[in-house]
Amino acid sequence: MPELLSVKNLKIEATSYPPGEQPKVVTLVEGVSFDLQKGKVLGLIGESGAGKSTIGLSALAYGRGGCRIIGGEVLLNGRDILKLDRSGINSVRGAQVCYVAQSAAAAFNPAHKLGDQVIEASLRHGIMTRDEAEKRALYLFRVLGLPNPETFGDRYPHQVSGGQLQRAMTAMALCPNPELIVFDEPTTALDVTTQIDVLAAIKHAIEETNTAALYITHDLAVVAQISDDIMVLRHGKTVEYGTTKQVIEAPKEDYTRALVSVRQTKRDEASDQSGALLKIERIHAGYANGFKVLHEVSMHLPKGQTLAIVGESGSGKSTLARVITGLLPPSEGRITFDGKELPRALKGRTNDELRRIQMIYQMADTAMNPRQTVRDIIGRPLSFYFGMHGARKTERVKELLDQIEMGPRFLDRYPAELSGGQKQRVAIARALAARPELILCDEPTSALDPLVAEGILNLLLRLQEETAVSYVFITHDIAIVRAIADSVAVMHRGRLVRFGPKSKVLSPPFDDYTDLLLKSVPEMEIGWLEKVLKTRRMESAGN
């Protein structure tokens, strides 16, 4: 069978302009080769910086932001598209090969109706008449499960939700009947429950139209649901390339094995869940403009244990963290910490009360002052709460660096000189420096690559064993909950849906929302998607 797309020995470079230095040429992709047959799906998977998007765009002979394809061949039906001139390449793009971007919200032109944008490529390339194109768009809107498909095309991009936009973008790519579609992390920006529906819609649509696809993602479990073959990439090079079954069930390389087994850790919950370090009682909270976010939320956390708060965006879980810290005083209800009621607002709390509750953020980048060194960042709580300075302070900072598995050589580095995982570790050390009894963790691993995230979770678990610190862990990821929690609170639209010991919350009988949430987290198992779609009771509301 002839290959539809055949990439041979691809090499891609980019020039970076570090401020205050000479421009540097970086190799992004080197020696990557793969083949794709008609109607098949190849998953490209890797961490950020693995070069997967760059490879995907090379199928359209496109280099984003100064990327240059400098070596290799990209054969589409046997013809090297890298050698085409501008008009030649324009006749490939949007006709034979189409692209679905990660953020459909930005990729649609705000000035035009969705329908016009969906059929534009088909009309411009003379593939079909306006009538035919509109009919096809309607058909695709139906296949993709968009609401009111007849009138959907009359709407503007800002008038529909993120999940719908992502499907509309898929329709836009499918409309000209291309032979190949490049999906660039199409579900990453969506909520978990929406992600499954969009993923299912995409899978259904490409099967229905028999289109080949390159599916780019960082999530192996997602790609396992949709692709025939998988290529694992790291630092712009191929790690492993094989059929989905082989890669998932019998990975050859260590790196792939680690990716497959990630998020498999499970921890038993503490047997005794009586007593409460933190007690939240009937909290109501909202913003100054009258928008109410939390309704009657109560939960509690025993000393030395972990309470996981799960929910999607808009569930109010981050707002709850702000209420606990005092940044957002609740309008009703009370918070008790170690038997004493906490003043509602930050201003009313003593330094000691502040010291005992510390916080770790999702984005370690913005949570640390870029103009301070690691020494200053970790040292400040030491001098602020305990009046340490000089050699004693340095000693203690070094101890803390040891605790987070980073040596003293990091003392005088700036945050910009650290990797994402290292930054998050420093943020943890800053929290530990205050000798807190409770650490609020607001999605501390969701911006990190899976293996790095795993490391952070293990670190947090070890620190809990060593220091008996308690965690409130905010997340949208059930796998993390399984790995670390003792008790779980499920939140939905500002209300508490379910609360109790992990074993109870995560086992049936379920309420509808918890059922949906549990069935929305992709598992590293081929055929999981079909199974889940058959058994779940409720469709996600956010699409």
Added chain:
Amino acid sequence: MMESGPMTGPVLTDGTAGEPPRSADLSGVPAKPNPTGEIGGTFWRRFGFRRPLAALILQRLGLSVGLLFAVSLMIFGGIEALPGDFATTYLGQSATPQAVENIRKDLGLDRPWSERYLNWLGGAVQGDFGTSWASKNSVSEQIGKRLGNSLFLAFFAALISVPLAVGLGMLAVQFRNRMPDKIINVISLAAISLPEFFIGYLLIMFFAVQWGVATFPATVYDSMSFTERLSAIALPVATLVLVVLAHMMRMTRAAILNVMSSAYVETAELKGLSTFRIIARHAAPNAVAPVINVIALNLAYLVVGVVVVEVVFVYPGMGQYMVDAVTVRDMPVVQACGLIFAAFYIFLNMAADVLAILANPRLRHPR
């Protein structure tokens, strides 16, 4: 007026893209429609919910009227609060107590200032700005003649500079980071740094004195024909054009570049569309609003620019009238001119905002 909404914090921490924050760059955007469904509220709130566009524009118009009123208060009352007495400064060295007393009575300064302000404002609304202290002529009459001259000058400067600036800006984008762009960048950077009077005298030196192809001073009078007027204002218009051109061009370039680097232009490119279609269909509709904004802001600048240019070319417009009045401390004239200049400035800024609102598809097609 670039304020970001107070809601950005909590939205970001949840880390999902969802939809981009709506038009946080426009001032006075009403708070997001209340999701809890308390739409009842006042009439205004319901109106703002159903017709956000009309509500926003009305709001902006109201703001401008309020601003103009506050400015009039400032120009009249604020000056009153400053140290120094009109009569004393007016008389200068020869201020004997008796003379000061007389002149105060003469000019009506003995009445309380609130009464004088209301009188003045009432007159101003009807187009009557009182009489000049220096010449005892009606201020409105003088302004009537000179305002037309100034607008004549500004109109032709705008007529030439706007297309030229937009064209050059597009040229710079087309050749981004290549030679023509770099040359335009250096020249415009230099042009921004030139004071108006320097450009003016430079032009006079070469075109009027050395080569004798233009006239100086640029006097215009009633009996002049239209073409005679045009040739008289050639140099002042050229000066004004040079003054605003660089600014307008640089801002146009930035506005277009911003649109060209957006994700939807990349989408268009990946659809295999021609360069012309990408620019005409995908970039232009989104670049119109910022470019119009740039133009309106620079026209506002132009109105003020006429002051210096008129003095350089001895052109009988509002600017020169005002500067002369300031040197002899002829307060009624200064206040009237100040208010009119401010009114034009406020009006053009408002026009810029309203056009930006009108060009925003998110507001034109509410959910």
Added chain:
Amino acid sequence: MNLRSIPLSAWIGIAGIAIAILCAIFAPVIAPYGERDVVGEIWLPAGGDFLLGTDNLGRDLLSRLIYGARTTIFVALAATVVSFSLGMILSFAAAVMGGFVDQLFSRFNDLMMAIPTLIFALVVLAVLPQHLWILILVMAVLDSTRVFRIGRAVALDVAVMEFVEAARLRGEGSLWIIFREILPNTLSPLLAEFGLRFAFSILFLSTLSFLGLGIQPPAADWGGMVKDNKDGIIFGISAALVPGAAIATLAICVNLVVDWLMKRTSSLKGGRGDA
């Protein structure tokens, strides 16, 4: 940062500013004649005893230019420093305190900015007595509205960052938050803004002097020198163009440095590649 990364254009700017400042500091040493001495015929052409010729009263143009650098730079710099301090203090206060204070300051600032700067200056200077410090103060207050606006925007940008929130959660006071958390992260754009304001002050001062409302004779300043010599233009005497060129050159030099600073700031902010 190393010296090699500074582009040629910025070096030219730095050199120009340095020369102007040296002239200003050592004016009595460098200038061949006194600031106010009538030394020859009026409007003598350039060359001979008088390198740049003489002015409308027969004073040496070069000497006046050198002394003028003193007045012009001093007044413009003083006005910029005052306007910057005023604008920064008020804008940071508004950004950090928020709420009512922010509303009050911002609305008043909007009002001030609704009147064009030059027109505002003309109205105010018509009433006030003519003193150097009044001139500096008026320029500073009018200019501080622009500083306030940008300062508030920059501070708000930084103030919503999580490391500032983290400092608040730690219990830090407002002073620590402003000086240790926010200010170090805003220095680069603010430095560029300072340069921009300085260039604007030079032009603004020159314009006021040219209109006869700035620095009063017989003190030499560049804008005033243009005014003094403007009547010569019609006779083809270029004496008015010399100080005009000096103003333009200094402003260009400052802008060249600002341009580099701004590029540097934006490349620090951006540069997030997506692979």
